[in-house]
Amino acid sequence: MTIQRPRLLLIDSYDSFTFNLAALCRTAIPDCSIHLIKNDQLTIEDLLPLLKSFSAIIIGPGPGSPDLPQDVGVVKDIWKLSECDLLPLVIEHGGQLKRLQVVKHGQVSKIIHTGRDNFKNLKQVTAVRYHSYHAEPDTKEIESLAWADDGVENGSVLMGGKHQTRPFWGVQYHPESVLTDDGGLHILRNFWSLAVEWSQKRDRCLSPLDSSAMKILGPSWPHLRLSSLSSSRSTTTATSVTTSVVQLPGVNVLDICETLGVDDHRSPFILLDSAANPGRFSVIASLLSTSLQILYSVGDVFVTLKCGKSVRHESLAGEDIWSWISGFMPLTKAIDGYPDVPFWGGLIGSLSYELGVHSLDIPLRQRRRDTSPHPDIHLVYVQSNVYIQSLLSDDWAWINNMADELKKLPSRSSIIKTPLNLKVASAQVHLPDRHQYIAKIESAQDFLRSGDSYELCLTAQTHLFVPRSLSTWERYKLLRQSNPAPYSAYLRLHPSTFLSSSPERFISYSRSPDSLCELRPIKGTMRKAPGITRACAEQALRGSQKEVAENLMIVDLIRHDLHGVLGLDVHVKQFCEIEEYETVWQMVLRQSLPPGSMTGAPKKRSVEILQSLEDEDRSLYSGVFGYWCVGGGGDWSVAIRSCFKHELECQDSEVEHWVIGAGGAITALSDPQAEWDEILLKLKGVLGAFGAANPRCNEC
Numbered sequence: 001m002t003i004q005r006p007r008l009l010l011i012d013s014y015d016s017f018t019f020n021l022a023a024l025c026r027t028a029i030p031d032c033s034i035h036l037i038k039n040d041q042l043t044i045e046d047l048l049p050l051l052k053s054f055s056a057i058i059i060g061p062g063p064g065s066p067d068l069p070q071d072v073g074v075v076k077d078i079w080k081l082s083e084c085d086l087l088p089l090v091i092e093h094g095g096q097l098k099r100l101q102v103v104k105h106g107q108v109s110k111i112i113h114t115g116r117d118n119f120k121n122l123k124q125v126t127a128v129r130y131h132s133y134h135a136e137p138d139t140k141e142i143e144s145l146a147w148a149d150d151g152v153e154n155g156s157v158l159m160g161g162k163h164q165t166r167p168f169w170g171v172q173y174h175p176e177s178v179l180t181d182d183g184g185l186h187i188l189r190n191f192w193s194l195a196v197e198w199s200q201k202r203d204r205c206l207s208p209l210d211s212s213a214m215k216i217l218g219p220s221w222p223h224l225r226l227s228s229l230s231s232s233r234s235t236t237t238a239t240s241v242t243t244s245v246v247q248l249p250g251v252n253v254l255d256i257c258e259t260l261g262v263d264d265h266r267s268p269f270i271l272l273d274s275a276a277n278p279g280r281f282s283v284i285a286s287l288l289s290t291s292l293q294i295l296y297s298v299g300d301v302f303v304t305l306k307c308g309k310s311v312r313h314e315s316l317a318g319e320d321i322w323s324w325i326s327g328f329m330p331l332t333k334a335i336d337g338y339p340d341v342p343f344w345g346g347l348i349g350s351l352s353y354e355l356g357v358h359s360l361d362i363p364l365r366q367r368r369r370d371t372s373p374h375p376d377i378h379l380v381y382v383q384s385n386v387y388i389q390s391l392l393s394d395d396w397a398w399i400n401n402m403a404d405e406l407k408k409l410p411s412r413s414s415i416i417k418t419p420l421n422l423k424v425a426s427a428q429v430h431l432p433d434r435h436q437y438i439a440k441i442e443s444a445q446d447f448l449r450s451g452d453s454y455e456l457c458l459t460a461q462t463h464l465f466v467p468r469s470l471s472t473w474e475r476y477k478l479l480r481q482s483n484p485a486p487y488s489a490y491l492r493l494h495p496s497t498f499l500s501s502s503p504e505r506f507i508s509y510s511r512s513p514d515s516l517c518e519l520r521p522i523k524g525t526m527r528k529a530p531g532i533t534r535a536c537a538e539q540a541l542r543g544s545q546k547e548v549a550e551n552l553m554i555v556d557l558i559r560h561d562l563h564g565v566l567g568l569d570v571h572v573k574q575f576c577e578i579e580e581y582e583t584v585w586q587m588v589l590r591q592s593l594p595p596g597s598m599t600g601a602p603k604k605r606s607v608e609i610l611q612s613l614e615d616e617d618r619s620l621y622s623g624v625f626g627y628w629c630v631g632g633g634g635d636w637s638v639a640i641r642s643c644f645k646h647e648l649e650c651q652d653s654e655v656e657h658w659v660i661g662a663g664g665a666i667t668a669l670s671d672p673q674a675e676w677d678e679i680l681l682k683l684k685g686v687l688g689a690f691g692a693a694n695p696r697c698n699e700c
Helices: 018-028 044-051 182-201 211-217 253-259 321-331 353-359 396-407 434-449 472-482 534-542 545-566 585-592 603-613 672-690
Strands: 007-012 033-038 056-059 089-091 096-113 125-136 142-149 156-163 168-171 269-273 283-285 292-296 302-307 310-315 346-351 377-382 428-430 455-467 487-493 496-502 505-509 517-519 570-574 578-581 624-629 634-638 642-646 655-666
Touching (some): 007 018, 018 033, 018 182, 018 545, 056 182, 096 434, 125 182, 125 545, 253 269, 253 283, 253 396, 269 346, 269 472, 269 624, 292 321, 346 487, 434 455, 434 603, 434 655, 455 545, 455 672, 472 496, 472 672, 487 634, 496 634, 496 672, 505 585, 545 570
Parallel strands (some): 007 033, 007 056
Antiparallel strands (some): 096 142, 142 156, 269 283, 292 377, 346 624, 505 517, 505 634, 517 578, 570 578, 624 634
């Protein structure tokens, strides 16, 4: 039999690497079409009539245990297919299950194999493992093909096998991981050769997928899920950007902000501040009294639009908020700006962590707005900003006036008038309870050992109560001086004020044509000390099995997020440093939230666990902040090393309430006390802006 176009069914058990596996299948089996279903999407009775239309089944990995029906869904029935329904199958688990003494999450191992079947013509294999269980096969049914030698930890662990009489082959490791070598691609090519041979011997022919089957399965992967825009939106005439360049040697960004009125705390103000390398551009938004603000909270059926004193609610008309924004942005399209300037105007603001949680179809806490009043989306439409640029037509008068004002600035650094040696007593610091946090780490590790997650980014909030002795701008200048960072920010969008010294870019994307997207997930924190150079730190972090595993899991996770939107066009150029992709920004951003570096993997199950372990919403912390440019580009950073307050909570008080979030990636290798110490280290930089860089908890 000759199969003209292979058709694969990939069953997803809610893993965060599934689209990586789909991409590997497309590479290994050219011109194949792939349909993905969740393991609980169809019953075996629904699935059986469809199997005659598929060349083979790929069963992906997932959290939990194959012994639990709720974790594996229809997969448990695939193993028992009758002879007439049989088709080639590759799986990533199977056999009698036993828990590993030492779990392997994000660990790289050498695989010993027989060189037969799907290991044919393979030499040494190096592969990535994510598993808490291992299979001890029944030798009457299963022939072992590959092993890993874990020595005293777990002994010899089965890594590959085949069914003695059925066309079933399986591997325990992850062929799709970025650090798995030819043991990934070659394995799938061998599997396909075996599948074709088996089908030819039985004259098995594929049936077409009719319209009813397509309705059940949906389109094959990959496919672009383009937002539906009305013809009036898609044909909107682009605005021309007006730009003037002013040379201001020796003038820093703080001077410019103060010239533009940042000290007027009744007005909104925005600074995206490249306060340290590798940042290059800072964005200062000159907001008008009529600047449009866009607010949305999960659960609302409307979006709130504020323009000066005017507030109105626009119905979402059955769409989600992402569709609304996707429709808004084409209306603001602009051209003719300086190509080297990343931001010509557009939307700037913040997206909460819970916005991403909701996108995963995970229930949020009831009555959450009582304790977390910040909107989940808070954006402002910026028409004038410093390069100097304007989206308003014939706005040369404003541009020339602004240029004249900036030229008056003296060539000096802005002087912070507030002393840095503030007394600790000036701020009441309520750290998380150390014993409770360590207990939660231990609970998280129980979930890791049970196979429910490979990594959990556990966080907690610190609450500060400080007198109104400093303005929020002065507070930001202290933060900037004590903890400069490439993705710093001062966002004063009433009623929320957000200060950031984030070191982590989440996602950036350039304008069309040839739009390029870049992600830079970071993991690993090391305390600065005498003799600790950057080279020493890099060597220590890269040489740490735990730190490499953390980075590996997150890189694999974000590859999955992006493969889900962009198909095959995803490439890792340098492990632990940079990822670049062709991009469709709205889809990528939506698909990737919340940031994988702030959740763990698999993302959905990890977030569900974190919702049960953490006591309160993260709100702005762990979300993202940045901009959408009217020219099509964007840049978003992860809201870490940051603090925020809600003005309405403090307006009738002489004391301000600030919130700082901090946490760490918990793995099976984590030491609970070391993780607590890491929280204190991460808090130190932000607490320094409140005169409390070295707080002590009651239990310390």
